[in-house]
Amino acid sequence: MKPIYQRIADDLREQIADGSLPPGGKLPTEADLREKYGTSARSTVRQGLSLLVNEGLIVPRRAKGYFVREMRPLVYRPQSKFRRRPPEVDIYTHLLVSEGDERRPSQDIEVSIVEASTTVRSRLQLKSTDLVAVRRRTRRLDGEAYNLNDSYAALSLVEGSEWMMPTDVARGTNQVLAELGKELVRALDEIYVRMPTPEEVRRLQLGPGTPVAEHVVTTFAADDSPVQVTINVVPGDRHVIVYERVKDPDDFEQRPRSNWGAE
Amino acid sequence: MKPIYQRIADDLREQIADGSLPPGGKLPTEADLREKYGTSARSTVRQGLSLLVNEGLIVPRRAKGYFVREMRPLVYRPQSKFRRRPPEVDIYTHLLVSEGDERRPSQDIEVSIVEASTTVRSRLQLKSTDLVAVRRRTRRLDGEAYNLNDSYAALSLVEGSEWMMPTDVARGTNQVLAELGKELVRALDEIYVRMPTPEEVRRLQLGPGTPVAEHVVTTFAADDSPVQVTINVVPGDRHVIVYERVKDPDDFEQRPRSNWGAE
DNA sequence: TGATGCGCATTGACTGGACAATGACCCTCG
DNA sequence: CGAGGGTCATTGTCCAGTCAATGCGCATCA
Known part of the structure; x- marks a missing residue:
């Protein structure tokens, strides 16, 4: 019973x-x-x-x-753009975004200098004594927080540059990094799924039973040195994470039984 | 107080x-x-x-x-392989996989014919009367379930083929689809983060407070018609989802301020 | 008319218990 | 020495309440 x-x-x-x-x-x-x-x-x-x-x-x-509970997820795209976007795709990805979504985006930016956490340190390959700059952004839609976005870079790299301005940088912070000689050419995304910390519950005003995805992006320069680590915290009830993949021809030769479409 | x-x-x-x-x-x-x-x-x-x-x-x-709680996440890679894998990457992705992880993988496969859910139907662009075949896999590591993997395809496409054999297909089911004239060349990944259903708790033996990622992969043939939808349910406490992205040169021209490394 | 205050329905926090189920450990007995 | 049984610590389920906080509607009153 x-x-x-x-x-x-x-x-x-x-x-x-x-x-x-x-x-x-x-x-x-x-x-x-x-x-x-x-x-x-x-x-x-x-x-x-x-x-x-x-x-x-x-x-x-x-x-x-x-x-x-009711939810209306937004599309969250780690990839900046899709090379091909046939009409079929839009049919349902469009359903996800509320039609006529006229909520206005805004963001808080806050820059500070901190000691690197292990997460950041191992990815940026820093010594424990090195300091990092962090650019924390809270993104909002009509005032309501919808995700957190914290970027870390070695202080020695970005010190004195526009990267550290706590305002919107018109041409993009990645362009600033490029001007500093570190053009970003490759990224590694790690996605962890977990329950939020109380801190995140507060900042994102999460309801109970709402998990989050912690999306850690490590970006590399052309010489394969890590330049920046970005930690995005996205509430599960407000987002769908979307990626597009195209078949790599090399893949097929080397590994006939690829796990395309699966794990 | x-x-x-x-x-x-x-x-x-x-x-x-x-x-x-x-x-x-x-x-x-x-x-x-x-x-x-x-x-x-x-x-x-x-x-x-x-x-x-x-x-x-x-x-x-x-x-x-x-x-x-203790956890040891596995690396879950939707992408079948990485084109470049510099040593730096392995430094920390390796930390994620337990060293000397000798757990043996196995899987249950079960094939049946069902009516398509709305999720599947909209992605495969089917009429509500169409039937689909589903190939359900429960993947295990030393007997313990670690993720669920259900693939759906139009019955009219796969009926009578090896795709419907409830056994491991040596050359891969994607190869079977290719032989049926539907080579998979492109995929769209959607990742939803949510709490598991009781059914999933049972099948994956999830502890309380464990969220899951629902990873929906829609694969397309060269003519951009959707061929297969795969729904992977991966427990958050046992996986890290990893993607690698390389910069698309076109991207830069068309959209100088890309959101590379962010959302 | 409009502001104020009162009561009511409903959830939030907490009290102080009872008995059941389970796993670990120890003791006894063959 | 090994199997079986009993005790004990600990969590699981449930009982029968109390008082507080909050949001809402309604009646009252200036």
């Missing part, structure tokens, strides 16, 4: 899945459920509801009730 | 972060914490601990206690 709180969660989860509880819809109150399942201990009902909250399916609103 | 259960969670979280509670280490028992925080209602202490559980930081083991 399954525990009561699980039955409550399972029943509600199914109702959400089959649409009888639509996005934005209101769930039964704790009192309703207490009666319906005869359990009559508020904590049991709350335990069941908390499961759904932690799955990111519902959100509680104090003094209002529990509601089915 | 912060609620007691949050103080408990914050204190423990900090101890985990600074290493005084190392991975695999045992946390104080509920009784210890009850005493320490003078709260003396088990539910309050449990509420605090459940926060950390849902953040994926700790796991409870019945009749044993709570323990700090």
